[in-house]
Amino acid sequence: xxxxxxxxxxxxxxxxxxxxxxxxxxxxxxxxxxxxxxxxxxxxxxxxxxxxxxxxxxxxxxxxxxxxxxxxxxxxxxxxxxxxxxxxxxxxxxxxxxxxxxxxxxxxxxxxxxxxxxxxxxxxxxxxxxxxxxxxxxxxxxxxxxxxxxxxxxxxxxxxxxxxxxxxxxxxxxxxxxxxxxxxxxxxxxxxxxxxxxxxxxxxxxxxxxxxxxxxxxxxxxxxxxxxxxxxxxxxxxxxxxxxxxxxxxxxxxxxxxxxxxxxxxxxxxxxxxxxxxxxxxxxxxxxxxxxxxxxxxxxxxxxxxxxxxxxxxxxxxxxxxxxxxxxxxxxxxxxxxxxxxxxxxxxxxxxxxxxxxxxxxxxxxxxxxxxxxxxxxxxxxxxxxxxxxxxxxxxxxxxxxxxxxxxxxxxxxxxxxxxxxxxxxxxxxxxxxxxxxxxxxxxxxxxxxxxxxxxxxxxxxxxxxxxxxxxxxxxxxxxxxxxxxxxxxxxxxxxxxxxxxxxxxxxxxxxxxxxxxxxxxxxxxxxxxxxxxxxxxxxxxxxxxxxxxxxxxxxxxxx
Amino acid sequence: xxxxxxxxxxxxxxxxxxxxxxxxxxxxxxxxxxxxxxxxxxxxxxxxxxxxxxxxxxxxxxxxxxxxxxxxxxxxxxxxxxxxxxxxxxxxxxxxxxxxxxxxxxxxxxxxxxxxxxxxxxxx
Numbered sequence: 001x002x003x004x005x006x007x008x009x010x011x012x013x014x015x016x017x018x019x020x021x022x023x024x025x026x027x028x029x030x031x032x033x034x035x036x037x038x039x040x041x042x043x044x045x046x047x048x049x050x051x052x053x054x055x056x057x058x059x060x061x062x063x064x065x066x067x068x069x070x071x072x073x074x075x076x077x078x079x080x081x082x083x084x085x086x087x088x089x090x091x092x093x094x095x096x097x098x099x100x101x102x103x104x105x106x107x108x109x110x111x112x113x114x115x116x117x118x119x120x121x122x123x124x125x126x127x128x129x130x131x132x133x134x135x136x137x138x139x140x141x142x143x144x145x146x147x148x149x150x151x152x153x154x155x156x157x158x159x160x161x162x163x164x165x166x167x168x169x170x171x172x173x174x175x176x177x178x179x180x181x182x183x184x185x186x187x188x189x190x191x192x193x194x195x196x197x198x199x200x201x202x203x204x205x206x207x208x209x210x211x212x213x214x215x216x217x218x219x220x221x222x223x224x225x226x227x228x229x230x231x232x233x234x235x236x237x238x239x240x241x242x243x244x245x246x247x248x249x250x251x252x253x254x255x256x257x258x259x260x261x262x263x264x265x266x267x268x269x270x271x272x273x274x275x276x277x278x279x280x281x282x283x284x285x286x287x288x289x290x291x292x293x294x295x296x297x298x299x300x301x302x303x304x305x306x307x308x309x310x311x312x313x314x315x316x317x318x319x320x321x322x323x324x325x326x327x328x329x330x331x332x333x334x335x336x337x338x339x340x341x342x343x344x345x346x347x348x349x350x351x352x353x354x355x356x357x358x359x360x361x362x363x364x365x366x367x368x369x370x371x372x373x374x375x376x377x378x379x380x381x382x383x384x385x386x387x388x389x390x391x392x393x394x395x396x397x398x399x400x401x402x403x404x405x406x407x408x409x410x411x412x413x414x415x416x417x418x419x420x421x422x423x424x425x426x427x428x429x430x431x432x433x434x435x436x437x438x439x440x441x442x443x444x445x446x447x448x449x450x451x452x453x454x455x456x457x458x459x460x461x462x463x464x465x466x467x468x469x470x471x472x473x474x475x476x477x478x479x480x481x482x483x484x485x486x487x488x489x490x491x492x493x494x495x496x497x498x499x500x501x502x503x504x505x506x507x508x509x510x511x512x513x514x515x516x517x518x519x520x521x522x523x524x525x526x527x528x529x530x531x532x533x534x535x536x537x538x539x540x541x542x543x544x545x546x547x548x549x550x551x552x553x554x555x556x557x558x559x560x
Numbered sequence: 561x562x563x564x565x566x567x568x569x570x571x572x573x574x575x576x577x578x579x580x581x582x583x584x585x586x587x588x589x590x591x592x593x594x595x596x597x598x599x600x601x602x603x604x605x606x607x608x609x610x611x612x613x614x615x616x617x618x619x620x621x622x623x624x625x626x627x628x629x630x631x632x633x634x635x636x637x638x639x640x641x642x643x644x645x646x647x648x649x650x651x652x653x654x655x656x657x658x659x660x661x662x663x664x665x666x667x668x669x670x671x672x673x674x675x676x677x678x679x680x681x682x683x684x
Contacts, residue, residue, distance in 0.1 A: 103634075103643065103645055103646060103649070106645075106646070106649035106650075107624070107627060107649075109649070109653065110620065110623065110649055110652045110653060110656075111620075111624075113652075113653055113656050114616060114620045114652065114656050116656065116660065117612065117613070117616045117656050117659045117660050117663075118613055118616065120660050120663055120664075121609040121610070121612050121613045121616075121663060122609060122613060125667075236642070237639065237640050237641060237642060240640075240641040240642050240646075241640065241641045244641055251641075254635070254637075254641060254642065254643040254645070254646060255631060255634055255635030255643050255645060256627045256631045256634050256635070256645055262628075263625075263628035263629060266624050266625075266627055266628040267621065267624055267625070267628065269624075270620065270621060270624045274620065294667075294668070294672065297663075297664055297667055298664060300660060301660045301661060301663075301664045304656060304657050304660045305657050305660075308653045308654070308656060308657045311653060312650065312653060542589060542590070542593055543586065543589045545593070545602075546589050546592050546593050546598070549598070549601065549602050549605070550592070550598070550601070550675060550678060550679070551675075552592060552679065552682070
């Protein structure tokens with residue numbers, strides 16, 4: 001536990017640690033078996049398996065499997081987007097960060113939210129008008145199928161892999177702590193359930209798992225924040241005053257602290273969070289599940305509201321943790337003289353603030369409920385990631401690159417199901433291997449790659465006439481490699497994991513450098529590209545442009 | 561079985577690597593692109609989208625910039641315990657949501673009307 005806390009005090013490490021503050025639970029002790037939590041979680045599993053069974057019967061075509069037949073309504077899709085996006089890391093991690101540092105938690109809350117308007121203004125409608133199942137469909141619309149699908153699929157799989165490892169390790173630790181199950185069991189349960197959801201139920205089941213999880217999480221968090229505010233007469237000012245009194249840092253928690261001491265680091269973190277959102281493959285895929293651009297647009301609007309509301313709740317929950325838990329020794333490991341450090345000795349670590357607060361507010365049954373919700377949250381996120389990864393393998397790599405378009409829907413979907421099983425097994429294995437590794441940087445790396453490879457390739461191919469295959473391919477590759485290399489050379493990996501004395505790359509967040517590098521490469525290489533193919537691709541922009549702006553030529557809906 | 565018939569047809573018919581599009585030879589596309597309705601729609605929407613994007617960037621990076629460069633300002637007390645920074649953080653969240661609302665309201669009325677007019681004028 002001390003590892004996290006130490007990280008939080010070191011501004012630079014904290015920047016990435018908090019991305020995955022949930023996942024990086026450090027060494028945890030297995031706690032006593034928590035039956036109410038297990039009971040409620042089993043209920044969630046049975047419900048979602050029932051939905052998966054129904055979805056499997058209704059999933060016949062490739063459009064059903066990848067995009068739920070395009071028949072998801074804007075409101076449902078908004079809940080599913082929120083479900084995909086609100087991870088356990090943001091629920092437990094940000095409330096824990098608010099608990100230790102107060103104001104600094106808001107830096108993450110805002111960063112995670114502000115990517116959504118950008119998605120709406122520049123990407124969402126055009127994506128829906130041009131696309132079919134994956135964002136590679138859009139990026140390769142007028143460019144070379146083989147090269148662009150390969151770079152898009154690689155970008156997708158890298159993002160999915162890092163995100164998935166962080167989630168699996170986090171899930172194992174969390175379940176060990178919440179349910180009292182051994183780490184390996186927990187990882188296997190998560191892996192098997194996500195295989196079942198994705199392989200049998202495809203996008204329909206995945207969507208409904210997200211929706212249920214989003215409702216549970218928003219409902220639970222609303223109740224918690226409401227109960228906290230109720231104790232303080234629904235006056236946040238009273239809550240803040242009470243928090244400042246008991247917090248060891250006192251009034252400092254109301255002001256920016258040490259989290260971002262370096263301006264470049266702060267801005268680079270912001271760039272990664274903001275534009276990473278616009279390049280996450282499992283999020284982009286969700287825009288193909290609605291019938292048209294209008295529905296895509298509305299779903300981003302609602303989702304932004306839901307996600308923003310959720311981050312405000314986590315902020316209140318964090319302060320509730322300060323005000324209600326810090327004066328109660330029963331939530332801490334007591335030292336020899338009955339003393340405890342409010343920031344270091346919380347039972348289960350500071351990521352358990354929301355969980356311990358649930359106990360303080362609603363007793364063991366509400367604790368069980370919140371534990372089950374946290375588990376469901378991880379499950380939903382990994383299901384979304386698995387589907388995105390499986391689609392990249394079957395729809396992009398197999399159908400378009402290997403089979404060159406000469407395959408059937410049925411064969412493609414079958415391959416996707418097999419891919420989901422393989423991804424699940426690999427995820428279980430990696431979750432097992434990485435049990436005692438520091439995975440905190442991995443979610444940050446996933447966002448950095450999404451911002452530096454997927455987002456530049458996608459946005460340049462849609463928005464700039466001059467983009468050519470060579471430009472997009474080299475730019476995407478440069479962005480991907482730059483992001484990965486910079487993270488490997490940064491403190492989180494080079495020093496903390498590999499044990500070198502000093503980092504070669506001074507920042508933990510590479511996006512400020514790797515993303516502009518990718519854009520610049522796409523631009524320069526496209527300008528220099530004088531091949532005949534490049535001329536054809538520029539000429540083909542007009543047709544793509546008309547369709548992306550109007551939807552004319554796009555199918556009205558996938559549903560038949 | 562494949563959805564988006566146009567895309568499906570293109571994806572399969574065009575030999576990979578050719579990067580061609582049926583639309584190169586499609587006079588319909590050129591005709592739509594030349595209509596005043598299309599040009600107005602694209603001009604207005606693109607402009608509006610970029611203005612809102614820049615607003616969001618300015619507000620967010622303004623907030624981050626203050627955190628990086630002027631912590632003292634954010635620590636200023638506004639009404640008792642709560643600091644200016646706290647209000648600004650919540651403001652950034654509300655602003656992001658409001659901005660998406662502004663875009664959707666404008667798109668639902670103005671852009672959809674222009675889009676409908678365009679579709680009528682190209683006779684679909």
